[in-house]
Amino acid sequence: MxxxxxxxxxxxxxxxxxxxxxxxxxxxxxxxxxxxxxxxxxxxxxxxxxxxxxxxxxxxxxxxxxxxxxxxxxxxxxxxxxxxxxxxxAPVAAPTNLARMECHSRWSDTVPGGGSSTEESPVDVAQRVLRRRGFRVEARGNEVRAEKGYVRELGNLVFHLSLLVLLVGVAAGRLFGFEGRIALAEGSTFTNVRSEYDAFTPSVWTDTENLEPFSITLEDFEAKFETSGAKIGEPRYFNAALSYRTGTNPEVRRQEVRPNHPLDINETKAFLTGHGYAPVVTVRDARGDVAFSGPVIFLPNDSSYASDGVIKAPDAVPQQLGFEGFFLPTADIGEQGPYSAFPDAFNPQLFLTAFTGDLGMDAGSPQSVFTLDKSGMEQAMQRDGQPFSRALRVGETMSLPGGAGSLTFDKVARFANFQIAYDPGKEISLAAGLMLLVGLTTSLAIRRRRVWVRVTQDSGSRCTVEVAGQSLTRWPLDARDTDAVVAALRPGPLPRPADSTHEGHRR
Structure with missing residues (x-):
């Protein structure tokens, strides 16, 4: 230990x-x-x-x-x-000197019935009383041994086992589980395969080829913020409306996911961990053809959800197009320039600069969707030689210099971050936690104690009876058990401390 x-x-x-x-x-x-x-x-x-x-x-x-x-x-x-x-x-034998034990009583009396076999002996009476009070009783000759509170030891047993079960549960999660992150814009769909994760952390023995088969679509995301008072701008409510299909049931089902209320598909859970904005844009190339259209995730960088992001149009001809900038949900102008005055989209604006050339997406090297590789690109310039940039409201379009293309800010959508996790050891850990709680409570609440009764008969018709007990915890012995035995063996009021050795402790 x-x-x-x-x-x-x-x-x-x-x-x-x-x-x-x-x-x-x-x-x-x-x-x-x-x-x-x-x-x-x-x-x-x-x-x-x-x-x-x-x-x-x-x-x-x-x-x-x-x-x-x-x-x-x-x-x-x-x-x-x-x-x-x-x-x-079995209950242990009584010590030689019972007077040293707790709640000791000793008296002399005549043998019941003058020794007749039809009358209950003190040993039989003591056994009956103690069994009725829930004691495990054993009689050996003229001695009754009784013990109660074994459940306390079972509580100790469960408590110690729970520690081992807890370690096993944590180990199972670390060996067989996995954890991943995804970001879904409204209307986008995720399929549970490793290649679709933005970040994926498997355990040592995770079977990555046989993940739980399902797909989820973010139908709508709703967020509410405090609009007045000292806590203005603080989040108050997040809700992601999901539709999903599983491999065993192709029927489309729907569920709302909120913080601490995940989507659970056969023990694989999708937790809502964050959100932001995904402006919906349409990019046209020099020929006027649509080179890209859809939501683009912009990552928030402060509590007002001012967000940075890039837009890539690799299908544009004759040159690929790229855009870099930031999105402000409630745009305002301050001394330091544009900023977001509130996290909700009350005055959304998109601030972008444009680049033309090669995005580097055909080289075969992995590339983040949140960064723009400018090594093969040139920034679009205005006629006066200044870098080209525009601030767009919803519905506005910016045309690139030289007829290289255009970008339209169609509308504002939202995105949600999800943590998808599978932990096969969590049920084991939960069981261990319940075992620990039950075992510890039982071992603290239940008191284990012993009671002994000894009957010594002299050569005549009289006998000496001794009753005593012992608490096996740090709490004193409850005198009600010994009082019940004394009352059954010695009818009448219990003797006062002045004329008896009875030392009962009462709560």
């Missing part, structure tokens, strides 16, 4: 960097590690070599966890065996 406690302390200390430093593949802030690297260029490489940005997937964290699992197994299983033997064991 000492080794397990030391390893558990090491595990807790090892988890501290995971709480203080940004971690990769965290849905709430996927760009946090990149931002830390940009702000700390000297410190970042050293921390990265130590695995500080992937603490819970690092070899050293896994090593401590594995050692803890082995240690807990070696600690818990033998202890469970001892507790089980204790539960099944």
């Amino acid at each position: 000492r080794t397990a406690v030391i390893l558990l302390t090491f595990l807790a200390v090892a988890a501290i960097p995971g709480s203080l430093l940004p971690q990769r593949n965290v849905a709430s802030d996927p760009a946090a590690v990149t931002k830390f690297a940009r702000d700390n260029p000297d410190l970042y490489p050293w921390l990265d070599r130590l695995g500080m940005f992937e603490v819970y997937a690092s070899p050293w964290f896994a090593a401590v966890y594995l050692l803890l699992l082995v240690s807990m197994t070696g600690c818990v299983l033998p202890r469970c065996a001892r507790l089980w033997r204790s539960v099944r064991s």
Whole structure:
């Protein structure tokens, strides 16, 4: 147990960097590690070599966890065996000197019925009373041994087993589960295959070729913000209306997904983790043909949802077109230039600059949809030699210099971020948590105690009766058990402390 406690302390200390430093593949802030690297260029490489940005997937964290699992197994299983033997064991014999025990009473009386066999003996009466009160009773000669509260030991047994089950559950999730992130604009569809994820983190034994078959479509996204008071602009309500199909049931079904209310498809869950704006644009090339049309996701960079993004039209001819800029949901002009005064789309505007040339998408190298490769492109220039840029409201069109093409801002749509996760160990962990709660509550609430009754008969018709008990917890013995035995064996009021050795404790 000492080794397990030391390893558990090491595990807790090892988890501290995971709480203080940004971690990769965290849905709430996927760009946090990149931002830390940009702000700390000297410190970042050293921390990265130590695995500080992937603490819970690092070899050293896994090593401590594995050692803890082995240690807990070696600690818990033998202890469970001892507790089980204790539960099944018979009540222990009474000590030689019962006067040292709690709630001790001693008196002399005549043998019931003058020793007649038709009358119940004190031993029989004591057994009947104690059994009625829920004790496990065993009579040996002139002695009654009774014990109660074995459920407390079962609670200890369940509590210790729950720790081992919890470790197994966490390990199952880390070995067989996966986690991924996607961003869906309104009207867009996602199919659950690895290539469709924006980011995908499988576990060691994840079967990536046989993910749960389903597809989801973001039909509509609704967001509400505080419009007045000191907390103006704070989010109040997010709701994503999804339609989905599964491999086993091609029927289209619908469900609303909100924070902490995920879509659950056979234990693969889609959690709503964020949202933003996806302006819908139409790009035409120099010939007037539509080269691109649809929503484009712009990533928010502050609480007012001022967002950055790029638009690519690789099908434009004779030159490919690219646009870079920002979107303001409620555009306003301040001393520092345009900014968003409110996160809702009350005055949406799209600010763009244009580029012509080769987008570099045909080279075969992977390319982010949120960045524009300008190495093979030239920025569109106005006649006065200044860079070409425009601010567009919904419905407005900007035409590129030299008839290179145009872009129309059609409407404002929204997008939603989803974290899709499969964790086969969560049910095991939940069961372990319930076991821990029930076991700990039982072991704290139930008191294990013992009661003994000893009858000593002299050579005549008299006998001496002793009743005593013992609490096996830190709480004093409840005197009601011994009082019931004394009352049954010695009718009449219980003796006062002045004329008896009875030392009952009452709550």
